[in-house]
Amino acid sequence: MEKMLPYGHQTIDEADIAAVNEVLRSDWLTTGPAVERFEQAVGAYTGAAEAVAVSNGTAALHTALFALGVQPGDDVIVPTMTFAATANAARYLGANVVFVDVDPGTLLINPRAAEAAISPRTKVIIGVDYAGQPCDWVPLRHIAHKHNLALVADASHALGAENAGQRVGTLADITTLSFHPVKHIATGEGGMTLTNDPALARRMRMFRSHGIDSSARLREEAGQWFYAMEFLGYNYRLSDIQCALGYSQLQKLPQWLERRQNIAARYSAAFQNSSAQPLALREQVRHAWHLYVVRCKNRDAAFAQLRQAGIGVNVHYVPVHLHPYYQQNCGTKPGLCPVAEAAYAEILTLPLWPGMSDADVNRIITAVQHFC
């Protein structure tokens, strides 16, 4: 049998390997110059003033919500069509997750549903740029401002995307990224938070390192050995080895985005008027195409047959409110988010990554048209 074509895969070249080797031969394996260089490069690329590298995308969400002051008893609004980590980050801080439904065409958070879910306990709205398409950030910002709430963008899918001419990374108070190998750039495990607010950035830098402030100012005032642990942080640091890989990967991001867009355009052209229905595209966005999702009435059968044919289709996502943990601990149940639940029965993620060949793409198109 042919090797299974995965839905996502990293692309590693000799330059990446050389970059990692260079760090291995240097004096710094962690918390050295490669971290800052990677942070500055992602900050420059996205237009965010501050970038804080952390150990993974989940840690980035936890760090963002901590910095915004999320506490036990607060509500955090989360679209249910996402990876569980988006909601879990609020649970780590003892907050309640208020799940909201998504738009039936794009599967992005519905701003009206988000506004309707606001209570006196609400502290943060998280938007997820599902599949790589930015949410409707303009009304979301308006709603957050009107109700004095913070806005977090889980942009794990959307590095390089734009909304109304503005890059992902500057659309919310804090934006989070993941560098898991299926995402746009890989560091093995890795993540980052982006913000324009220096006070939030300072709290996030401390949170990723035990809540310790070891700034030069403190050392100057109290002696070379001194540092102060101000709150209970974690060890969420990203190593120099990983940051060197991330920096090297970032150099290739523009060409990879172009390849992802090219593959997505072929899929979209092929599936026009077919029974495999692509998701809707918003206007005035540059889509980063982390995932290519179609809706297919006979999804379960198509999934099995495509897997049989060596095509590693997947399903993103089980709506988070349906997971046993949330049903058992947070009282969620089927029926809470009917749009996402109906979509969940039909969605299928097709393979999409820059290293795929045109022949791979054609084979997938033929198979999807046959089995959907």
Ligand SMILES: *Cc1c(COP(=O)(O)O)cnc(C)c1O
């Ligand atoms: C990948 C992902 C995360 C978590 O990232 P990790 O780096 O795997 O911890 C969070 N949210 C979304 C939407 C993701 O796709």
